[in-house]
Amino acid sequence: MEGTGFIIPPAFIMIFGALLLPFLGNAYRQAAIIMLPVLTLFAAWGVPEEADYIAHFAGFPLHPVYVHPFTLIFATVFCIAAFAGGVFGLSLVNKKKLSIAEMTAAYIYAGSAVGATFAGDYITLFIYWEIMAVASTVVVICGNSDGASKAAFRYAALHFIGGVVLLAGITAYITATHSADIGHIDFDIMSIFEKHVRLENIAAALILVGVLINAGAPPFSSWIPDAYPEGSPVGAVFLSAFTTKTSVFVLLTIFAGSQILLYIGLFMVFYGIVMGALSNDLRGMLSYSIINQVGFMVTGVGIGTEMALFGAAAHAFCHILYKCVLFMSAGSVVYMTGVRKTTELGGIFRTMKITLACGIVGAISISAFPLTSGFISKALYMEGAIDAQMSLVWFMIAAGSVGVAALTGCKFIWFVFFAKDSGRRPLDPPFSMKAGMIFVAALCILPGILPQAVYFMLPAQIEYDPNTSAHIISQLQLLLFGCLAFFLLLPLQQRTDTTTLDFDWLWRKFTGGFLLLLERAVFIIFSFITGNALVAYEKVKTEIHRWHGQEGVLARNREIGSSMLFATAMLGAFLVFYYISG
Amino acid sequence: MEKNKIKNVVRIAWGIFAIALIILLGLEPVIHRHTEFGMDGKTLFSAWYGVASGVFLIFLTKLVGWFLKRPADFYNDRRKS
Numbered sequence: 327m328e329g330t331g332f333i334i335p336p337a338f339i340m341i342f343g344a345l346l347l348p349f350l351g352n353a354y355r356q357a358a359i360i361m362l363p364v365l366t367l368f369a370a371w372g373v374p375e376e377a378d379y380i381a382h383f384a385g386f387p388l389h390p391v392y393v394h395p396f397t398l399i400f401a402t403v404f405c406i407a408a409f410a411g412g413v414f415g416l417s418l419v420n421k422k423k424l425s426i427a428e429m430t431a432a433y434i435y436a437g438s439a440v441g442a443t444f445a446g447d448y449i450t451l452f453i454y455w456e457i458m459a460v461a462s463t464v465v466v467i468c469g470n471s472d473g474a475s476k477a478a479f480r481y482a483a484l485h486f487i488g489g490v491v492l493l494a495g496i497t498a499y500i501t502a503t504h505s506a507d508i509g510h511i512d513f514d515i516m517s518i519f520e521k522h523v524r525l526e527n528i529a530a531a532l533i534l535v536g537v538l539i540n541a542g543a544p545p546f547s548s549w550i551p552d553a554y555p556e557g558s559p560v561g562a563v564f565l566s567a568f569t570t571k572t573s574v575f576v577l578l579t580i581f582a583g584s585q586i587l588l589y590i591g592l593f594m595v596f597y598g599i600v601m602g603a604l605s606n607d608l609r610g611m612l613s614y615s616i617i618n619q620v621g622f623m624v625t626g627v628g629i630g631t632e633m634a635l636f637g638a639a640a641h642a643f644c645h646i647l648y649k650c651v652l653f654m655s656a657g658s659v660v661y662m663t664g665v666r667k668t669t670e671l672g673g674i675f676r677t678m679k680i681t682l683a684c685g686i687v688g689a690i691s692i693s694a695f696p697l698t699s700g701f702i703s704k705a706l707y708m709e710g711a712i713d714a715q716m717s718l719v720w721f722m723i724a725a726g727s728v729g730v731a732a733l734t735g736c737k738f739i740w741f742v743f744f745a746k747d748s749g750r751r752p753l754d755p756p757f758s759m760k761a762g763m764i765f766v767a768a769l770c771i772l773p774g775i776l777p778q779a780v781y782f783m784l785p786a787q788i789e790y791d792p793n794t795s796a797h798i799i800s801q802l803q804l805l806l807f808g809c810l811a812f813f814l815l816l817p818l819q820q821r822t823d824t825t826t827l828d829f830d831w832l833w834r835k836f837t838g839g840f841l842l843l844l845e846r847a848v849f850i851i852f853s854f855i856t857g858n859a860l861v862a863y864e865k866v867k868t869e870i871h872r873w874h875g876q877e878g879v880l881a882r883n884r885e886i887g888s889s890m891l892f893a894t895a896m897l898g899a900f901l902v903f904y905y906i907s908g
Numbered sequence: 909m910e911k912n913k914i915k916n917v918v919r920i921a922w923g924i925f926a927i928a929l930i931i932l933l934g935l936e937p938v939i940h941r942h943t944e945f946g947m948d949g950k951t952l953f954s955a956w957y958g959v960a961s962g963v964f965l966i967f968l969t970k971l972v973g974w975f976l977k978r979p980a981d982f983y984n985d986r987r988k989s
Contacts, residue, residue: 596965596968599965599969600965600968600969600972601972603965603966603969604969604972604973604976604977606980712944717944717945720944720945720948721945721948721957724957724961725957725961725964725965728957728958728961728962728965729961729962729965732962732965732966733965733966733969795938795939796939796940796941796942799932799935799936799938799939800939800941800953800954801954802932803932803933803936803952803954803955803958804954804955804957804958805958806925806928806929806932806958807929807954807955807956807958807959807962808958808959808961808962809962810925810929810958810959810962811958811959811961811962811963811966812962812966813925815962815963815966818966818967818970819966819969819970822977823980824977824978824979824980825977825978825979825980825982825983826973826976826977826978827976827977827978827982828976834983835983
């Protein structure tokens with residue numbers, strides 16, 4: 327890589343700007359909250375495509391500002407999400423109901439995500455990766471809910487484990503290739519089971535696992551529904567946008583076309599739908615739906631055709647927008663009612679009209695209804711599956727789309743705003759929260775009407791029009807008849823005040839019990855061993871004492887004549903043996 | 909009084925929903941389906957596949973719920989209850 331001149335990394339504007347927030351007066355702070363993402367977006371768009379500023383660290387050339395094929399689309403949506411989240415939280419900052427520490431951490435988190443999209447080498451990527459982990463942990467802690475600190479601890483533990491695995495992979499990769507540059511790795515999972523496995527393949531496997539932990543791939547997925555619902559109404563919006571989608575960006579850049587991702591992605595799709603439908607926490611439901619949506623993207627990366635990869639990137643863009651509006655809608659409900667269980671909600675459509683309207687826009691977008699953002703992005707990787715002639719994948723994605731419409735979209739709106747009347751009459755949230763919601767809701771509709779508004783950010787121009795009459799009608803049939811099944815079978819789906827076991831049961835319950843058992847087993851074995859050892863030691867001590875003690879056979883005092891006789895006998899025996907042996 | 913009003917609203921909503929479904933079924937002959945994998949080109953494929961997928965996933969959720977649902981205080985904190 328040939329270097330170009332110095333360029334300020336766009337991420338620095340957001341990160342260092344965020345660090346100034348605690349020191350600014352209220353008016354300047356509000357201006358900074360609005361302007362930092364805007365300036366970062368301008369800076370990101372201002373980076374020339376061929377830009378590659380090279381810095382040196384530990385003998386390796388670093389590329390802190392490098393434009394990958396999918397950098398533009400991801401950096402853009404990260405800035406939009408930060409802006410929307412910032413606007414959403416302004417009223418709460420003014421009322422001092424949102425700490426400056428949380429807003430600072432949220433912007434550092436967002437800035438690091440932008441930085442990761444410009445990372446041209448693994449060392450830079452890892453630094454941003456870990457800053458994201460720390461900043462997002464602070465955002466979770468600032469949720470101040472009963473379980474926030476415990477959830478934050480589990481969240482941090484899993485992310486640091488993921489970070490260690492990623493670092494091990496990066497170290498192995500650099501050792502094997504003598505380069506830290508990020509590029510496509512042609513990875514086949516079977517290669518690590520070969521007899522003479524190559525270091526590059528081990529490195530790739532470790533990097534993949536490290537990235538998949540952050541992407542929320544099972545069994546390391548439960549940190550999302552564990553931690554995100556514990557965030558504050560504003561914090562959860564930020565949490566929903568960056569970590570998993572940065573992982574999708576890395577998967578697109580490094581592991582495009584890896585077949586293992588196809589299976590992982592499809593599993594995530596249905597796992598997210600089913601587990602989300604069982605969740606009683608309204609933001610828990612949405613958190614599982616992140617896993618489901620990232621599953622669609624990972625599937626697109628696994629399909630590997632150009633159309634599928636573009637679909638995964640476009641879907642990440644659209645997903646961040648509609649997930650933001652859904653989390654804003656849910657956060658508004660939590661903020662105004664103080665309730666997070668769907669069993670305690672219902673009937674609030676009467677007074678939370680704007681929150682409902684924005685929630686509906688988010689729900690139809692995530693369901694991929696025509697003329698919404700989800701429709702124009704999902705269409706791309708459906709086309710990708712057709713290009714690759716993957717019929718089973720195509721049918722499964724179609725079934726997954728129905729599941730999202732029925733069990734996420736319909737369920738969220740129905741059980742939170744309608745269903746049985748909870749008797750609560752909360753108003754819509756404060757002005758800035760409404761403004762943030764409406765802004766993102768509008769952005770969910772815009773790409774549905776003008777798909778090129780998203781497509782133009784993809785690495786190559788595509789001449790695909792998803793808004794054909796045949797496509798719109800067949801998609802409406804698919805989704806509305808899926809919703810029909812939901813409403814007809816509503817009696818089967820009544821809310822229950824329960825929690826659902828997930829993979830984290832292994833380390834939250836099973837491991838605790840297992841360690842207790844292990845401790846007892848170790849104690850018993852140790853007692854057995856030490857008990858026997860003591861008995862053996864006593865025996866040895868007695869024997870030694872018998873032979874060498876004060877009155878021992880070998881230690882007794884003897885007369886000098888006896889000793890001389892013993893020595894003469896030994897010498898005589900030696901002479902006899904000497905002559906016999908010749 | 910309000911209960912009756914809500915019941916009427918629900919009836920109207922169901923009516924609109926039913927009309928939308930009928931219109932969508934009525935539009936079937938108008939659209940030209942692209943057959944990519946055989947089955948997807950059949951008449952009313954999207955409609956019956958939508959219903960079938962929805963029903964399957966709802967029953968799957970019910971089944972999984974039987975095995976995995978626990979009391980809300982299972983972990984003794986307020987996570988994803």
